[in-house]
Amino acid sequence: MEKLIITVAVTGAEVTKEKQPNLPVTPDEIAEEVYKCYLAGASIAHIHARLADGTPTQSYEIYKEIKEKIEKKCNIIFQPSTGGATWHTFEERMQPLLTNPEMATLSAGTCNFGNDVFMNPEEYIEKFAIEMKKRNIKPEIEVFERGMIENALKLVKKGILELPLHFDFVMGVPGAIPGDVSDLVYLVSKIPENCTWSVAGIGKYELPLAVHAIAMGGHVRVGFEDNIYYKKGELASSNAQLVERIVRIAKELGREIATPDEARKILNIKR
Amino acid sequence: MEKLIITVAVTGAEVTKEKQPNLPVTPDEIAEEVYKCYLAGASIAHIHARLADGTPTQSYEIYKEIKEKIEKKCNIIFQPSTGGATWHTFEERMQPLLTNPEMATLSAGTCNFGNDVFMNPEEYIEKFAIEMKKRNIKPEIEVFERGMIENALKLVKKGILELPLHFDFVMGVPGAIPGDVSDLVYLVSKIPENCTWSVAGIGKYELPLAVHAIAMGGHVRVGFEDNIYYKKGELASSNAQLVERIVRIAKELGREIATPDEARKILNIKR
Amino acid sequence: MEKLIITVAVTGAEVTKEKQPNLPVTPDEIAEEVYKCYLAGASIAHIHARLADGTPTQSYEIYKEIKEKIEKKCNIIFQPSTGGATWHTFEERMQPLLTNPEMATLSAGTCNFGNDVFMNPEEYIEKFAIEMKKRNIKPEIEVFERGMIENALKLVKKGILELPLHFDFVMGVPGAIPGDVSDLVYLVSKIPENCTWSVAGIGKYELPLAVHAIAMGGHVRVGFEDNIYYKKGELASSNAQLVERIVRIAKELGREIATPDEARKILNIKR
Amino acid sequence: MEKLIITVAVTGAEVTKEKQPNLPVTPDEIAEEVYKCYLAGASIAHIHARLADGTPTQSYEIYKEIKEKIEKKCNIIFQPSTGGATWHTFEERMQPLLTNPEMATLSAGTCNFGNDVFMNPEEYIEKFAIEMKKRNIKPEIEVFERGMIENALKLVKKGILELPLHFDFVMGVPGAIPGDVSDLVYLVSKIPENCTWSVAGIGKYELPLAVHAIAMGGHVRVGFEDNIYYKKGELASSNAQLVERIVRIAKELGREIATPDEARKILNIKR
Ligand SMILES: [Mg+2]
Ligand SMILES: [Mg+2]
Ligand SMILES: [Zn+2]
Ligand SMILES: [Zn+2]
Ligand SMILES: [Zn+2]
Ligand SMILES: [Zn+2]
DSSP, X not given: OOOXXXXXXXXXXXXXXXXXXXXXXXXXXXXXXXXXXXXXXXXXXXXXXXOTTSOEEOOHHHHHHHHHHHHHHOOOEEEEOSSOOTTOOHHHHHGGGXXXXXEEXXXXXXXXXXXXXXXXXXXXXXXXHHHHHHTTOEEEEEESSTHHHHHHHHXXXXXXSOSSOEEEEEEOOTTSOOOOHHHHHHHHHXXXXXOEEEEEEOGGGHHHHHHXXXXXXXXXXXXXXXXXXXXXXXXXXXXXXXXXXXXXXXXXTTOOBOOHHHHHHHTTOOO | OOOBOEEXXXXXXXXXXXXXXXXXXXHHHHHHHXXXXXXXXXXXXXXXEEOTTSOEEOOHHHHHHHHHHHHHHOOOEEXXXXXXXXXXXXXXXXXXXXXXXXXXXXXXXXXXXXXXXXXXXXXXXXXXXXXXXXHTOEEEEEESSHHHHHHHHHHHHTTSSOSSOEEEEEEOOTTSOOOOHHHHHHHHHTSOTTOEEEEEEOGGGHHHHHHHHHHHTXXXXXXXXXXXXXXXXXXXXXXXXXXXXXXXXXXXXXXXXXXXXXXXXXXXXXX | OOOBOEEEEOSOSSOOTTTOTTOOOSHHHHHHHHHHHHHHTOOEEEEOEEOTTSOEEOOXXXXXXXXXXXXXXXXXXXXXXXXXXXXXXXXXXXXXXXXXXXXXXXXXXXXXXXTEEEOOOHHHHHHHHXXXXXXXXXXXXXXXXXXXXXXXXXXXXXXXSOSSOEEEEEEOOTTSXXXXXXHHHHHHHTSOTTOEEEEEEOGGGHHHHHHHHHHHTOEEEESTTTOOEEETTEEOSOHHHHHHHHHHHHHHTTOOBOOHHHHHHXXXXXX | OOXXXXXXXXXXXXXXXXXXXXXXXXXXXXXXXXXXXXXXXXXXXXXXXXXXXXXXXXXXXXHHHHHHHHHHHOOOXXXXXXXXXXXXXXXXXXXXXXXXXXEEEEEOSOEEETTEEEOOOHHHHHHXXXXXXXXXXXXXXXXXXXXXXXXXXXXXXXXXXXXXXXXXXXXXXXXXXXXXXXHHHHHHHTSOTTOEEEXXXXXXXXXXXXXXXXXXXXXXXXXXXXXXXXXXXXXXXXXXXXXXHHHHHHHHTTOOBOOHHHHHHXXXXXX
């Protein structure tokens, strides 16, 4: 079985310091938190930028600052979000790609997202994919529902995306696919054979889905963007604490942890 | 096995007379087409209104006219669309409910719909459901993706919708869940035990999914809204022709066809 | 979609004339029944031999007589059973292979079979496979449970069987896998990609599983061995009557029927 | 989620001291090993008896001796095997029931078991079930293939077994169902809603299936009967070592471990 790639989503666009006091918000905080997660075993940092007051932003400058601060500390893969917050415009969402990251997320369809709608019409998906192709950025295909796999494969047929793809199944968002193991097995059964996948379980789904993924040969995303608790009723002390648990469980299962360079190899990232 | 409920979706919001010359568009055409489908075995008429030039409309008056014209001909269940076209506003989409139909569609989430987005944020779903409850209209829960089942069940928990629900799995819309039998089996496995369901396969999926549903004990929707062909490369001569084929196949399988009153009983419609 | 191969299992080892008066038993009766099924659209004849009094036999001479009588009438593919009755010895079960048929069944594991046990220990499976390979007989892998697929694939790894295999899912035998569509979808998901498959639903499962298979691109087995009724409470008048219904349903679905030579091509049978 | 019941299968009928030097064989060794597993967190001891030279036996006296020796040490649930070795007769296999254990295994069908056949014709299953009912012994339904669930449910219909049943999915035996997570999800989807289940993964499947079960709310069996390795190429030092790992993983997942009395309650065992 391949080594395990752990992605850490340290901040997200929705969580606040009120709800999770240890949330990293400024570029310095984010870079420091990412570094601790890297030391714990993470090989990809999924990043959302924030203004000083905590407001989500897709500002090129702030993403750039975060990227540079992380790169000074470690060689973890920098993966900015092109999803942003549900109210960001397409143009805003494009900006992180200007930092020429090795990787970026590409949300492959539209769905309800709590009270909001996460807008990813076909046109957006295609434009994000074209920009990533142009800049040689490895897309992580964010899948919130079954049909989004097909949306991505359609772009493969059009020659805009290339196999093998790397999928991230985001499961448990209110309004989209929930996080039962049967849902995960179903999604996994629908991707082409040589593709890789990870799972980002939201809230209570984070830990069980991570564990299924470890045992199935998939990869794992954890972090405050998806889940702020260590256990029921107990906030996590840091993103690194969540990473450390995944590392311990993987070790119990005999699954080794990928370094960033090993993750690059598994994901076919060549720069 | 329960008798088979056949829904016919004669017009839809997207098909044009250019693509399907036999498309019924005016209230008279729609009522006449519905009547022929009723004679062929349909027990529910899923209706979209159009202006004289073919433009989709959610006009109360036109829905009312269609309803009355159908009711003069037969006792088929009148089921107007609250989906409308993807560009209709929420207020427009509400209008058909003012006709106090026995049944209406309730789309339970947002997804891509070809180039467009079919918008059904949580707020819309809830408001449609409340209005239907108030007017004692039986909702048909339109499911384009897995998560939409959960969205409906959430409203059950809130007391706005009531079990048993009737689901319609719309499968094969570009941008949403495709129509493999494994997708259908998956969706069916996720609804509560006493609920009923039908399937509306889009395009090439219409016929095979209908056949799976007949054999599984589900119900079936056919019609020009979903599919304009009788077979590959050959346009259907009428909606009734599509209904007739379903009736013949059901008979081969020993499944009897529900009359409108039998459908009312199966669906728990009491007026 | 490939043309549909219809196998007819006209006699079996368990049904009696008492239960189904139209059961063909003698070589003449069997050949005549097979011929009628061929005319109706069957391209494979799955054969069990009987003594004059109806007792199942694996006698080489009787299989030979049946084979020759069928060959005089038509070019349907002759597929004798190596399963026989549950009480036949391994040596008896081997005998039909001496007739050098183009095809033969190869039951890939042991399971309960009503009150009896259908014995197919690993050693039998392997010996049958070796003999078929030696004689250039195309095996039809009979699968009564999930693990039997693996048993066959193990022989592929050993070089005794060759891909692509043709599987027959026998579903609904009391004691083995039942015949829900979810069971069929599960089994189909477990065979290698280029393999072909058919389904033999037992009793009440025959018709719905056949219909699912037609729509899924699989192939179909019907006949008195599996089911003696035309509908609930009404015995079939002949095996051909069961074949004819499958042909009619396939036509409704736009699936063409394979001739024996087309079936040979689909199954990769070269003599 | 219910507390986790860990069953330890310390000896089995197939493993030898040559292959696993730490295998407990004598009643004293077995009782001592069970006690260590109890201390580690096991609440059920699945027991096979052996003669002094290691030969599997279904001797009443030896089972009785083991039972008494265990009972002196702890209140773990004693669960003898009625499966024995594949060559034991039905009468031999019955003997452990004479010790009036609280629980015993009931293998619900026949399948290949490596080179052998594990014989459980309908008649055996029924007789074992009747004897267990008479003696108020809680059966653990051993499921090696899908159809075995149906075999057990048939006995429920006959009034010989009672819901809720406790199933044990034995997965990965060569010749029967393998141990992919999709196989497990499939089996779990087929048992009645209030039933409990555990999984016994054979060899390499033990650990991943155990982990899936922990996350899914199922229960777990480990031990030398199923798997003698701690990790690839490294023999386990004891059965307790395997139990300890399950306990550690369960704790990481926030799942508490059931004591024997808590297991009795979950399984509805009343003596
Ligand atoms: Mg919005
Ligand atoms: Mg026997
Ligand atoms: Zn994100
Ligand atoms: Zn519509
Ligand atoms: Zn046969
Ligand atoms: Zn055992």
